[in-house]
Amino acid sequence: MxxxxxxxxxxxxxxxxxxxxxxxxxxxxxxxxxxxxxxxxxxxxxxxxxxxxxxxxxxxxxxxxxxxxxxxxxxxxxxLDSERLTTPLLRKDGKLTPVSWEEAMDWFGSRVKKAQARFGRDAVGVFGGGSLSNEEAYLLGKFACVALGTRYIDYNGPYCMSSAATAANQAFGLDRGFTNPLEDLSLTDCIIISGANIAECQPTMMPYIRKAKAWGASLIVIDPRETVTAKLADIHLPVRPGSDAALVNGMLKVIVDEGYMDEDFVQEHTADSDLLLEWIRMVSLAEAARKTGVPAESIRQAARLYGQAKNGFVLTARGVEQHVGGVMNVRNFLNLVLLTGKIGRPGSGYGAVTGQGNGQGGREHGQKADQLPGYRRIDNPEHRRVVAKVWGVEEQDLPGPGVSAYEMLRLAETGEIQGMIVLSSNPVVSSPQATLVEQALKKLGFLVVIDLFLSESAEMADLVLPAASYLEDEGTMTNWKVELSCVERFENRLVKPARTGASWRRWPEC
Ligand code: SF4
Structure with a gap:
């Protein structure tokens, strides 16, 4: 930018x-x-x-x-909208009133100092956003850890794809959003999209999916709604909201019963599969159909398509992840990937379809409650030492792990957090239990909101600071990755890339 x-x-x-x-x-x-x-x-x-x-x-x-x-x-x-905020607004006599930056900063500094002197450094929390650039996310994290010295920093990622990140960390020990280059979608034989309407939310990703379909790949869409993406599917499973895990259990049952499990892969690359298999033995396809509202035959058909495919991709997004059991929903999909061995090669893998512009970069660069920049863990002594050295502070002066964004709002409600700085987020609108969130923000000693417009959260603030838009900002963002070299090598090995795809799929590796 x-x-x-x-x-x-x-x-x-x-x-x-x-x-x-x-x-x-x-x-x-x-x-x-x-x-x-x-x-x-x-x-x-x-x-x-x-x-x-x-x-x-x-x-x-x-x-x-x-x-x-x-x-x-x-x-x-x-x-370019004329309603953009252009000057700081400070609440005076109950009204947000334009003030100079000097007055705004003096007010802000004194309120932070007072709150921390009285209640300790953790009395101030920082609530960031997934649209910040990598550099801004890094600076916000450093500001919280070093300048404020508070352990309470998080961003709106937990409202977004953090369940997928946690599930990937638990299953693979690593969260990189997408296990493959994006163009691998075009090389696959079967794509499962669950809880995502890619055709309308990430339209420029669709050519990768259309390419796969043109070459004969099957598309399975799991979504309660008949979205534009669902209309393109070979099989649309209109799952009852909140029953995604049951649906995948039904598919796992078919995969195991009909022999689509990759036993060699499971043996060599996974742990504790016996526990999973024991659980799957108890699953009833009829029960999965009852819970999900999807006919058993459709679940069986989808499981067969994915199970029989040589290569397969599973993509999940907020429809699966934004639930109380979001982590377990994604874990179930990862079980499907691992049990069939459809990972670790071109055309096979898993991806969490990131929604916000920099959801991935935001957490990799230091605004997540349990992390330091560079995806380092804030509770790992070695990681802490590295970052403390770069920042020129003592390791013991860095705060410990905080809590997730929503839990920070709960701490505002109990009074543990006295002051909050919200940058590039609108928690009043985007949080669950919005009324409780509103009550929590009202209890704060002070609320600072930095935004382009007077959002619902900004309207509640004591101090509102105008933010920069993407046209006034500079920085880098983390998006999907591609490895052109892989595609180029792949294409070079084809005599004539045929539109039918048969020739593409004959090449097992690139
Ligand atoms: S980045 Fe913007 S232009 Fe590109 S697909 Fe997303 S919304 Fe559309």
Whole structure:
């Protein structure tokens, strides 16, 4: 991203000028690059965002390859909106009143000092967001750990894909969102998408899926709604909300009973499979059908398609993850992946479809309750030593693990957290039990919200600070990965890539 809005605003309005700069869409994890154009005449200012398919950009942006969806094309309208906050607002006599930055910072510093002097360093919490750049997430984490010295920092990731991250950590010992390069989706024989409407939420990912389908891959969509993505599926399983785990249990039952389990893989690469198999023996397909509202025959058909496929992909998203048992839902899907050995090679794997622009980078760079930058654990002495040395502080001065975002709000309710800084999040709207959250925020000694607009949370704040939009910001974001070398090698081994896909699938490895 580059910061250029200021540059545009400084242009002389008397002359007609046009400027084009490269930026990227702030909305989803695809992070599509685009060109942002501005034309200024003495009478009008026009803005337009367009995709770019020219070689240099495509090479710089191999994930989306010059594609852009309508959300990206319209993203600048919110950045250029006349209702943007432009000055700090401090609550005076009950009203948010414009003040100078000096007054705002003096007020902020004194309130933090007072709260920490009276209640201790952990009395102030920091609530970040998944749309911050990697650099901002890093700075926010450092600000909390070193400047404030509080252990209470987290971001809205737990409302997003943190259940998938925890499940992946438990199953693989690693959370990298996607186990393969994104283009591997095109090389697979069967894709299961659960709890995601990729066609509308990450439209520029669809060409990878359409490519796989064009070459004969099956698409299974698990979603209570008949979404645009579900309409493209070979099998749509309209699961009853909250019964995803039961549905996967039914599929696991078929996989085991009909012999689609990869016994060699399970033997060599997994642990405690006997416990899982013992559990699956007790599962009843009829019971799974009753719980999920999906006919047993449809569950069987889906399990057969995935089980018989040579390569398969499972993608999960918020529809599966945003539940009290979200971690176990994802663990069930990972059991499906591991039991069939569909992982660890091109065309086979698992992915948590990240929603927010930088959900992955946000937690990798230090704004998650149990982590330090670089995916280091805050309770690991060695990791603490490394980060303390870089930051020039003593290891023992770094705080310990905090609690997740929602639990921070609960601590505000009990009074353990007295002051909170919210950056790039709107917890009043996005948290579960919104009324309780509102009550918790009201109990705070002070609330600071940093946002582009006067959001529902900002309206409750004592101090509101205007934030920068993607057009005024600079930094890096973490999106899906691709390994062009893999695809290039793959393509080079084909005599003539046929649209039918038979030739593609004859090549087992790339
Ligand atoms: S796919 Fe996502 S990142 Fe790309 S333009 Fe659409 S919303 Fe923006």
């Amino acid at each position: 580059t910061s250029f809005l200021r540059h545009f605003r400084e242009k002389d309005l008397k002359e007609t000028t046009s400027t084009t700069r490269k930026t990227q869409c702030p909305y989803c994890s695809m992070q599509c690059t685009m060109w942002f154009h501005e034309e200024r005449t003495p009478h009008a200012v026009r803005h337009k965002a367009t995709p770019n398919k020219e070689d240099p950009v495509v090479k710089e942006d191999p994930v989306v390859q010059g594609r852009l969806c309508v959300k990206g094309m319209e993203a600048h309208t919110h950045a």
